[in-house]
Amino acid sequence: MPETNRQVLLKRRPNGMPVPEDFAIVDAKLPEPDDGQVLLRGIYLSLDPYMRGRISGQRSYARPTELGEVIEGRVVGQVMRSRHPDFREGDIALGGYGWQTYSAVDGKGLIKLDAAAAPISTALGILGMPGLTAYAGLKTIGQPKAGETVVISAASGAVGAVAGQLAKREGCRVVGIAGGADKCAYVTGGLGFDACLDHHGELAGALDAACPNGIDVYFENVGGAVQRAVYPRLNDFGRMIMCGMIAEYNDADPRPGPSLVAAVRKRLKIQGFIVSDHAALRPEYLAMAAPLVRSGALKYREDIVDGIDNAPQAFIGLLQGRNFGKLIVRLGDDPTRS
Amino acid sequence: MPETNRQVLLKRRPNGMPVPEDFAIVDAKLPEPDDGQVLLRGIYLSLDPYMRGRISGQRSYARPTELGEVIEGRVVGQVMRSRHPDFREGDIALGGYGWQTYSAVDGKGLIKLDAAAAPISTALGILGMPGLTAYAGLKTIGQPKAGETVVISAASGAVGAVAGQLAKREGCRVVGIAGGADKCAYVTGGLGFDACLDHHGELAGALDAACPNGIDVYFENVGGAVQRAVYPRLNDFGRMIMCGMIAEYNDADPRPGPSLVAAVRKRLKIQGFIVSDHAALRPEYLAMAAPLVRSGALKYREDIVDGIDNAPQAFIGLLQGRNFGKLIVRLGDDPTRS
Numbered sequence: 001m002p003e004t005n006r007q008v009l010l011k012r013r014p015n016g017m018p019v020p021e022d023f024a025i026v027d028a029k030l031p032e033p034d035d036g037q038v039l040l041r042g043i044y045l046s047l048d049p050y051m052r053g054r055i056s057g058q059r060s061y062a063r064p065t066e067l068g069e070v071i072e073g074r075v076v077g078q079v080m081r082s083r084h085p086d087f088r089e090g091d092i093a094l095g096g097y098g099w100q101t102y103s104a105v106d107g108k109g110l111i112k113l114d115a116a117a118a119p120i121s122t123a124l125g126i127l128g129m130p131g132l133t134a135y136a137g138l139k140t141i142g143q144p145k146a147g148e149t150v151v152i153s154a155a156s157g158a159v160g161a162v163a164g165q166l167a168k169r170e171g172c173r174v175v176g177i178a179g180g181a182d183k184c185a186y187v188t189g190g191l192g193f194d195a196c197l198d199h200h201g202e203l204a205g206a207l208d209a210a211c212p213n214g215i216d217v218y219f220e221n222v223g224g225a226v227q228r229a230v231y232p233r234l235n236d237f238g239r240m241i242m243c244g245m246i247a248e249y250n251d252a253d254p255r256p257g258p259s260l261v262a263a264v265r266k267r268l269k270i271q272g273f274i275v276s277d278h279a280a281l282r283p284e285y286l287a288m289a290a291p292l293v294r295s296g297a298l299k300y301r302e303d304i305v306d307g308i309d310n311a312p313q314a315f316i317g318l319l320q321g322r323n324f325g326k327l328i329v330r331l332g333d334d335p336t337r338s
Numbered sequence: 339m340p341e342t343n344r345q346v347l348l349k350r351r352p353n354g355m356p357v358p359e360d361f362a363i364v365d366a367k368l369p370e371p372d373d374g375q376v377l378l379r380g381i382y383l384s385l386d387p388y389m390r391g392r393i394s395g396q397r398s399y400a401r402p403t404e405l406g407e408v409i410e411g412r413v414v415g416q417v418m419r420s421r422h423p424d425f426r427e428g429d430i431a432l433g434g435y436g437w438q439t440y441s442a443v444d445g446k447g448l449i450k451l452d453a454a455a456a457p458i459s460t461a462l463g464i465l466g467m468p469g470l471t472a473y474a475g476l477k478t479i480g481q482p483k484a485g486e487t488v489v490i491s492a493a494s495g496a497v498g499a500v501a502g503q504l505a506k507r508e509g510c511r512v513v514g515i516a517g518g519a520d521k522c523a524y525v526t527g528g529l530g531f532d533a534c535l536d537h538h539g540e541l542a543g544a545l546d547a548a549c550p551n552g553i554d555v556y557f558e559n560v561g562g563a564v565q566r567a568v569y570p571r572l573n574d575f576g577r578m579i580m581c582g583m584i585a586e587y588n589d590a591d592p593r594p595g596p597s598l599v600a601a602v603r604k605r606l607k608i609q610g611f612i613v614s615d616h617a618a619l620r621p622e623y624l625a626m627a628a629p630l631v632r633s634g635a636l637k638y639r640e641d642i643v644d645g646i647d648n649a650p651q652a653f654i655g656l657l658q659g660r661n662f663g664k665l666i667v668r669l670g671d672d673p674t675r676s
Contacts, residue, residue, distance in 0.1 A: 061574065061603065223599065236399065242602045256594030263610040264580045265399065270608040272601040
């Protein structure tokens with residue numbers, strides 16, 4: 001057991017795209033668990049687009065990270081010492097404790113993981129928050145029906161990959177949008193989407209060709225030019241699942257959006273959601289998805305970066321679309337992988 | 339019985355705001371009803387914002403009016419000759435037959451009106467399409483709850499006046515937006531809204547003052563600067579009932595809308611609708627609203643213009659916000675009013 005806890009703190013609020021100097025990497029004292037807590041050794045840290053909002057200081061659905069604080073994040077870790085009756089040394093658990101290698105966390109906020117059921121890193125991706133995000137957006141807003149056309153941006157990403165596979169299982173035509181030929185090849189060949197368009201190319205004509213019957217559901221993860229290409233192609237009664245707009249998170253001022261006259265004329269539904277509002281769907285999602293992950297019917301890809309010191313650069317890459325699959329930082333050894 | 343049928347035809351498609359020269363007023367031969375039809379003498383013609391879309395020729399939810407055709411519109415009229423078993427001479431009925439003084443119409447598309455139940459002109463307003471529009475938008479999209487703040491643009495108009503009164507009955511704080519002091523005085527004093535803001539003034543600060551708890555539901559009839567002032571004041575889980583955007587109907591190119599980043603962050607729902615999709619709600623709306631209209635608990639105001647020759651100018655005034663209440667053209671004598 002080391003004597004120090006390595007942490008990434010927010011040093012200053014990013015101005016536009018974050019840079020490494022916005023973060024400080026420090027060694028703190030190893031924390032002591034209080035009664036009811038456990039000492040968790042981090043194995044995997046999840047990096048996700050929502051974190052850009054937390055470090056911006058803007059009023060939002062969650063408390064922003066303050067300057068000098070450890071940046072928030074979900075971690076899969078191993079219990080090193082337990083002062084909570086439900087956890088024993090060696091247990092693997094999921095919790096939200098931030099960009100650091102160790103943490104003393106309340107046992108009641110931890111979820112014990114069964115390493116035999118699925119690789120423990122999936123609790124951060126396809127069987128975690130991103131998977132549930134895809135499920136909740138489709139179920140509560142998009143409601144795709146067999147035969148409809150569903151377009152998904154950031155299609156190779158942690159949320160988009162699940163959303164597309166779920167829509168395929170509903171019998172939809174599913175068209176992904178991703179950055180680059182490699183990602184597009186994975187989205188069609190690996191994930192089974194019907195088509196995938198490279199957003200570096202000309203999207204309008206490519207969408208027309210790939211969506212001959214227009215677009216019924218758009219799972220929005222990106223915003224910007226991708227949104228401007230998709231929006232005018234939405235059919236009557238089209239639904240926009242507003243999950244994220246990562247292309248615009250670094251803007252100082254909000255960009256204008258599409259004219260809403262079309263929303264009236266075509267009876268569009270444009271609806272935002274946050275996965276934490278839909279925690280109640282977690283059991284039904286896992287009951288459906290976990291067996292499919294085990295059987296290989298639901299596919300996923302992880303982009304694992306080694307070492308907490310690389311977290312800031314990996315996060316910047318995420319905002320630039322440089323990750324390929326669910327972005328995870330390995331904080332320490334995974335005892336379940338041999 | 340005259341020998342001619344006076345009609346307003348679409349002469350050319352308007353370029354921006356329509357002008358009288360876009361319309362042609364002609365005398366046609368009195369039509370002969372076929373078997374199953376009746377000859378209807380028009381009494382009241384409804385003028386409504388949706389007509390701007392029909393004469394523009396754009397692809398939309400309804401077939402556009404072609405050049406040289408009679409412009410479409412709902413009419414309350416009197417049966418002069420009947421070749422349909424359900425109608426007799428003298429009956430009062432509501433149908434959609436356009437800007438003309440006479441029409442031979444299929445009996446199956448007509449709704450017989452009971453002049454004793456409510457003034458027959460209300461079948462074009464509070465007990466007609468505009469009233470049902472207000473009801474359907476609130477019921478299927480806005481779903482306001484007691485204590486919430488509801489903002490309604492074009493608040494003295496045919497739809498807005500009903501929407502606000504219905505939201506008040508749900509126990510909401512209701513704030514109208516209208517053009518000018520007279521309309522605002524009517525919206526608060528006559529219709530009982532909690533406040534009404536003049537959109538000719540500075541809206542942002544006025545909205546802050548009138549909506550100290552933010553805005554939960556926005557019933558959108560206007561678009562433009564009013565939308566830009568309301569949108570940033572929507573609360574988390576706010577709903578935008580996209581009913582119309584009359585301020586933008588004469589634009590050659592669509593104007594940009596608001597940034598949708600806020601739709602994600604605040605989990606907004608922005609949803610368009612067209613009343614004809616909700617015809618099934620008509621019986622329940624009338625069962626609720628007709629007694630309230632008769633008792634005076636639901637108030638309405640009509641702006642009645644005399645003579646079909648004045649229809650084009652009245653319609654232009656509607657697009658400019660010059661009407662005050664439900665705009666109706668009196669095509670001929672109302673035998674139910676003494």
